[in-house]
Amino acid sequence: MSPRPDYLILEALGKNFGSVPVLEELSLAVAEGEIFALLGPSGSGKTTALRLLAGFEKPDRGRIRVAGEDVTAQRPDQRRFGMVFQHYALFPHLSVGENVAFGLPRGPEQAERVAKALAQVQLPGFESRPATALSGGQQQRVALARALAPRPRILLLDEPLSNLDPALRDLTRRALADTVREVGITTVIVTHEQEEAFELADRVGVLYRGRLAQVGTPEELYARPADRFVATFVGRASVIPARPVSAGEGGRATVELALPGKPVWQAELAPGAEKAAAGGGELVVRPEALELAGPEAAGALAGEVVSRRFAGASTFYRVDLGGELELEVAAEAGACRLGDRVAVRPSGSGPAPRFFASEPAA
Amino acid sequence: MRRLAPIALGLVLLWLVGYPLLVTFGAALAGGGGPDAPLGRFARAPAEWLALWRSFWISVASVAGAALLGIPLGFLFERRDFPGKALLGALVALPVALPPLVGVIAFLFLFGESGFLSRAVMALLGRSEPPWRLAGPGAILLVHAYSMYVYFYLFTRAGLARRDGALEEAAATLGASPRKVLWRITLPMLSPAFAGAALLCFMTSLGSFSAPYLFGGSWRVMTTQIVASKLNGDLGLAQVETVALAAVAVVSLLGLRRLEPRRRLTGTVRGLAPRPRPLASSWARWGACAAATVLTLILLSPHLTLVLISLVPFGTWTLEPFPPVLATSNYTGLLSSAESWRPIASSLWMAAAATLVALVLGFLAARRAARGGAGGRFFEGLLALPWALPGTVFALALASTFSVHAPWLGRIVLVGTPWILPLAYVVRALPLTGRSALAGLAQLDSSLDEAASTLGAGPWRRFARITLPLLRPSLVAGAGLAFMTALGDYVTSIVLYTFDNRPISMAIDGILRRNDLGLAAVYGVFLMLASSAAFLAWGRERQAG
Numbered sequence: 001m002s003p004r005p006d007y008l009i010l011e012a013l014g015k016n017f018g019s020v021p022v023l024e025e026l027s028l029a030v031a032e033g034e035i036f037a038l039l040g041p042s043g044s045g046k047t048t049a050l051r052l053l054a055g056f057e058k059p060d061r062g063r064i065r066v067a068g069e070d071v072t073a074q075r076p077d078q079r080r081f082g083m084v085f086q087h088y089a090l091f092p093h094l095s096v097g098e099n100v101a102f103g104l105p106r107g108p109e110q111a112e113r114v115a116k117a118l119a120q121v122q123l124p125g126f127e128s129r130p131a132t133a134l135s136g137g138q139q140q141r142v143a144l145a146r147a148l149a150p151r152p153r154i155l156l157l158d159e160p161l162s163n164l165d166p167a168l169r170d171l172t173r174r175a176l177a178d179t180v181r182e183v184g185i186t187t188v189i190v191t192h193e194q195e196e197a198f199e200l201a202d203r204v205g206v207l208y209r210g211r212l213a214q215v216g217t218p219e220e221l222y223a224r225p226a227d228r229f230v231a232t233f234v235g236r237a238s239v240i241p242a243r244p245v246s247a248g249e250g251g252r253a254t255v256e257l258a259l260p261g262k263p264v265w266q267a268e269l270a271p272g273a274e275k276a277a278a279g280g281g282e283l284v285v286r287p288e289a290l291e292l293a294g295p296e297a298a299g300a301l302a303g304e305v306v307s308r309r310f311a312g313a314s315t316f317y318r319v320d321l322g323g324e325l326e327l328e329v330a331a332e333a334g335a336c337r338l339g340d341r342v343a344v345r346p347s348g349s350g351p352a353p354r355f356f357a358s359e360p361a362a
Numbered sequence: 363m364r365r366l367a368p369i370a371l372g373l374v375l376l377w378l379v380g381y382p383l384l385v386t387f388g389a390a391l392a393g394g395g396g397p398d399a400p401l402g403r404f405a406r407a408p409a410e411w412l413a414l415w416r417s418f419w420i421s422v423a424s425v426a427g428a429a430l431l432g433i434p435l436g437f438l439f440e441r442r443d444f445p446g447k448a449l450l451g452a453l454v455a456l457p458v459a460l461p462p463l464v465g466v467i468a469f470l471f472l473f474g475e476s477g478f479l480s481r482a483v484m485a486l487l488g489r490s491e492p493p494w495r496l497a498g499p500g501a502i503l504l505v506h507a508y509s510m511y512v513y514f515y516l517f518t519r520a521g522l523a524r525r526d527g528a529l530e531e532a533a534a535t536l537g538a539s540p541r542k543v544l545w546r547i548t549l550p551m552l553s554p555a556f557a558g559a560a561l562l563c564f565m566t567s568l569g570s571f572s573a574p575y576l577f578g579g580s581w582r583v584m585t586t587q588i589v590a591s592k593l594n595g596d597l598g599l600a601q602v603e604t605v606a607l608a609a610v611a612v613v614s615l616l617g618l619r620r621l622e623p624r625r626r627l628t629g630t631v632r633g634l635a636p637r638p639r640p641l642a643s644s645w646a647r648w649g650a651c652a653a654a655t656v657l658t659l660i661l662l663s664p665h666l667t668l669v670l671i672s673l674v675p676f677g678t679w680t681l682e683p684f685p686p687v688l689a690t691s692n693y694t695g696l697l698s699s700a701e702s703w704r705p706i707a708s709s710l711w712m713a714a715a716a717t718l719v720a721l722v723l724g725f726l727a728a729r730r731a732a733r734g735g736a737g738g739r740f741f742e743g744l745l746a747l748p749w750a751l752p753g754t755v756f757a758l759a760l761a762s763t764f765s766v767h768a769p770w771l772g773r774i775v776l777v778g779t780p781w782i783l784p785l786a787y788v789v790r791a792l793p794l795t796g797r798s799a800l801a802g803l804a805q806l807d808s809s810l811d812e813a814a815s816t817l818g819a820g821p822w823r824r825f826a827r828i829t830l831p832l833l834r835p836s837l838v839a840g841a842g843l844a845f846m847t848a849l850g851d852y853v854t855s856i857v858l859y860t861f862d863n864r865p866i867s868m869a870i871d872g873i874l875r876r877n878d879l880g881l882a883a884v885y886g887v888f889l890m891l892a893s894s895a896a897f898l899a900w901g902r903e904r905q906a907g
Contacts, residue, residue, distance in 0.1 A: 056812050076815035077824075089813035093831045102827070103817030150818060 003032035007067055007186050008154055014061035015048050022048045024210045025062070030186060032067075037189040037197035040207030041233065047158070049207070050190045054156055055079050066153055082147030082185075083156040087163060088139045090131040096142050097127030103150035117149040118142075121179060137168045144176065148183060155180065157189040161196055173199055194234050206230050222286075226271065228356040231284040236316070238290075238327045242283040244269065244355060255283055255355050259321065263299045265346055267353040281357040287316055287330040291347035300343035301327065305336050319344055368737065371726050375744045377772055378789050382759035383608070383747075385773070389762055390601040400598035404606070410587070414606055417584040420502060420574075421567035421614075427507030428563045429556070432514025435657070439515075440522040443638040444650040450658045451519075458512035459897030460665065461850020462572040463867050464886045465509045468664035470496065470576070471671045471879065473504070478667060478683075485683040501577040506567050508664070513559040513566075521555030522548075561618045568611055569752025571853035576874075584610070585754040585853065592758060592857055604758040608751050615750050665890060672883035692880040702881065705869035706888060712863060713848035716787030717795070717841050723788070724796030724840065725833075731796075732803040745800065749793035757857040760786050780863040786854045791844035798843070802836025842896040849896075850889050 006029040013026040023045040030036045040046040051057045053064065055076035063072045071079050082103075090099050100114045118126055121141035126134075134142065140160065147155060160176060161169045177200050180187050191197050197204045198218040205215040206229075214226040225231035232239065241258040247269070248254065255267045258280070267283055293300045303319040306326070314330040319342060321327060327344050336342050346353060393399025397406065404410050439451045457465060471477050475492040483493045529551065533543045571585045578586055584607040591600035659666075670685070678687040696702045724745065731742040748756060764776035764785075776782040810832070814824045852867040859868050866885050873882040 054812070054816055056815075075820075076812065077818050077820050079816075080818065081816055083813065083816040085809045085813055087807070087809065089807065089809040091810060091814070091828060091832075102814065102819070146813075146817065152816075156816075 003034075004067065005029065005031045007032035007034075008188070009065040010049075010053075010062065011065070012062040013049070013052055013059050013064065015045075015052060015057060016060050022210050023052070023059075026207075026210075026212060027062075028205060028212065028215070030188065032186055033184045034203065035180060035187040035189065035201045037191060037201035037204045038207055039191060039194060039197040039204050039234070041192055043209075044207040045210040046190045046192070046207045050156055050158055050188070053154070053188060054081055054083055079154075080150070080152050081154045081156055082150065082152030084140070084143045084147050084158065084160055086159045088143040090139055090142060090146075092132050094131060095127065096123070096129045096131050096134070099131050099142060100127075100146045100149050102146065113149055117145040120148065120182075121145045122175070136164050137172050140164065140172060141175070144179060148179075148185070153186070155183075155185045155187040157187065157191075159191050159193075160189065162191075162193070176200065206234065208233070223351040224268075225284070225354065228270075228282060228284065228359075231354060231356065235286065236328060237284045237286055240283045240285070240325060240327070241280065242267075242355060243280045244273075252352075253355060255353075257283065257301075259301060259323075259325070263301060265299055265353060267355045270354055270356045273355050273357045279357060281355055283353050283355050285327070285346070285353040286351050287328040288314070289347055289350035289353060290327060290329040290344050292317075292329060292331050292335055293343050293345045295341075295343040297343060297345050300345040302341065302343045303327065305338055305340045305342055308338060317342075368730055371723075371730065372737075372740065372744075375723065375727055375741070375792075378785070379744050379747050379792065381772060382756070382763040383751075385763040386601050386755075386759040387605055389598070390605040393598065400596075400602045403599060404602040409582070410603065410606070413582045413584050413587040413603075414610060416499070416582070417568055417607065418610060418614075420499060420506070420583060421564045423503055424506035424510060424567040424570075425560050425563045427503055428510040429514050429560070431507055432511035432516075432559070433518050433556070435511065436515045436518025436522065438650075438654065438657075440519045441638055442650050444647050444654065446651055446655070450654045453658050454661055455512050455516055456662065456894065456897070457509050457665070458516070459846060459893045460509070461846070461852070461867075461889050461893060462509065462570065463850060463852045463870060464668070464889050464893075465664065466505055466572045466576050467870065467874070467882060467886050468668040469501075469505050469508070471883065472664045472667040473501075481683040497577050497579055498581050499578075502570075502573045502583075505573040505577065506563075506570065508661070510563045510566055511661075513562045514556070517555040517559035518552065521552040525551050557618070561615070564614060564618060565611065565750070565752075568607075568614065569754065569853075571752075571754060571856075575852075575856075585752060588754050588758055589853070589856060592761065597762065600758055601762055604755050608755045611751050611755070668883050668886045668890065671879055672887045674880045674883075676878055676880050692884045696881070696884050702869075705864050705866045705885070708863045709849055709865040709867075712784045712787055712865065713845050716784045716791055716848045717845045719784075720788045720791035720795045720844050721837060721841050724792050724794075725799045725837065727792075728796050728799035728803055731800055742800070745793050745796035747793070748789050749797070753790055753851070753853045754857075756789050757786060757854040760789065761857050777858065778860060780860055783855060783858045783860070783863055783865070786858050787848040787851060790851070790854060791848055794843040794847060795837070795840035798836050798840025799833065802833045805836075806832055838899065842899050846893045846896045849892055 008028075008030040010026050010028040013023060014021065015023040026045075026049055028036075038046045038049055048057065052059050055071070055074060055078075059072065063070055065071065066079075091102065094102070096118070097111075097114050100117050101110055104110050104113055114127060115124065118124055121144050123138060123141055123145065126138075126142070131139070131142065140163070144160075157176075161173055164172055173196065180200070189197065189200055201218070203215060203217055204221055206213045206221065208229050214221060214230045216224075221230060221234045225234060228239075231237055242255045242265075243258070244253045244255045244267075245264065246254045248266075251269045253267055253269050254264055257263050257265060265283065273281065295302055301319075301321055303321040303326075305317050306320045307318045309316045309318075310333060315333045315335070317329050317331060317336060319327045319329060329344050390401060393401060395402045395405060397403070435454060439447060439454070473479050474496045475494075477496070480492045480494065484490065487493070525548065530543050530547050533547045534540075538546065569585060570583075571589070574581075574583045574586045575589070582590065584603060588600050588603045588607065591597075591603060670688075672692055673688040673690065674685040675687055675689050675691045679685040696706075727741045727745055731738045731745060760782060761777055763773055764782055765778075766773045767775045776785065806829070810828055811824055814828045819827065850867065851865065852871075855865045855867050856871070859865060866889060870882045870885050873885070
């Protein structure tokens, strides 16, 4: 049986708190076995979306379907969704084994299924330990084992790594990804960390102010962000005020930067930016799409290096252009020093600089 | 059904807690202010205003006395390290667990005219008259300070244990001397703890009945005035007095709340509380230990006296400074006499039944209160009310409400039946069980319940497997306090008891009039032991939680 493309469906899901809409018309289809991440800053509505999915809150509008079945009116205990909570929510008065067994039917198979679930998260034989005596990473794995043991239809992960220290996070993230892929369960992750979403998920939906700003693979989101928010929230980027002066082919255009000397760069127009082409907007540039150049180079912007951040493969330099504008450029480790006067121009490689029209004043 | 349950619960609580107050209030105002109406007689009687004023000032003085005793004690035990600190520190807190009546009779046996101290003085000076009389405001104040210092002691210790040591260190690096650190940093940081202890002391003193009743005589405060009016058969006047006392209590509570510091005194820096200073020389360590031991003995001496008196057979101690015969005959007498045993049985079943009912009602109400909103505040208010008002107020309100047969008004005759007293115990226990459950619910992580629900557990299974086990410490703590309060209750009992359910406090009351000190002391020791057991269980569960 091939995986169904729309196993989990959210139909125009909406939720208000008082008169404030925290989630507006969230529509989404997740395929069977797919790992989907809802990525957004705090206040974007991602936690509300997760709580609606789990059934802790009732939506004001819209429906939720799983495998064709409408679960909108079902209570959490009827949905057969598993969930790993941000703080794990292990029952402190129960042992590890009792925690994992909590969602399993009583019977001769229970102990065996507990053992299997714990083995799956590399904690075999931990049954009789008190749940509170484990390290953070171990608690996270017990929480995962507990959620997976009853063989749920959907797995929900709420900021699964946010409570771990950075050293442990990488390791746990990989272990988590391995386990979830091995089980092949349809998974929805909610997180505010792009790295987490990109490593774990097949597709990512970026939530902003209660709306889905964009859905796509990590590559799509990074290279072709749909709007200015996605462009700056996903990955590092610099923003320069600009306006298009002539449209080219395939959405390309020449834009004039609002800087002394009015330098001209080549850019891609974001969808919808053509219509507003006459008006102003902003150019968003990734650090790897920029390079350091001689001050005489065409279109180069002069500035002073104000900080450097070494990140292994490349080093990121922040260049102050004056007028509160800064560019971040990726270059080699010894390319320049703090305080150097340098010039920056598009390198022609990496994701093309992207132009977004200013949003009409609300 | 889902909508009816909270309404039914609200009505039951309102009927128990709010309605009797309303009835009393209405009755007090009914006759108007004419010279023959209760309100008019109250307003025109200087004695009434004097009693009200005494209630107020004696409460203020009790707070001061308790603070003077409790705060230094708290500093000694929290800031110094010496041998035997844990045990002595726990013993010093014990008086809070004892019913006020026990403390009062213990005082009587130690400091009273025929108590140890006065006999010792008489023997030393060769006098045949007692050197003093333990009566009047001085005696009341002494008992209050002696039993309520524990509030200041416990709050000071808790405040010191929670304080941010980094602040004191910061002050020291800025050149402040230890004395300046104490006055400018440590004590101001403790002000919320002091305010909390003062509030408890004040409200307890305002509602205090045992000490003024047994030591005040004709020197009346409002609580004794109410009971005197009621026992004289002047219910109307008693109702007006009750309303007056309730008004003073509410106004004082609101006023003291306002005095509490509004600023949050927890800084953003979270340092650890500094460890107690270990005393450098062993002389100092053992000196501190000896001082603490002597202090503890002095503080517990009334209760030790009680144990001693319980061993004095009836009629064997006349003029000697020390009882010549010590025997267990009072205890064996109690066990062999059905008549003497009955008050204990009555108190036990009434306290147990009232605790159980209050536990269920309190938990249900706390669950509603925890949901917040207007409904939540309504339930929280109902839970707080019996705590804010003196026991006398409720005793009289219940006596007024349930002495009339008017079922369509929610009033049935319960006064004179054995049911009114346990019902009164329930009302008094509600804030203890309810607020304790509310505190537990507030600490309960809601994601645990949600986690259980995603694992397929329905509401009942979640309640039995998750909520109840996790709330157990709070529930046991509340139940322990409620049981202690009901077991040692005096004021509600004196107004509402019947011959069939005469509780321990009324038995003691009767025996004291016969001057059979030994048997009274045995009852006192029983109350002391039962309360200490409940207190220890309470402490253990609180730590577990």
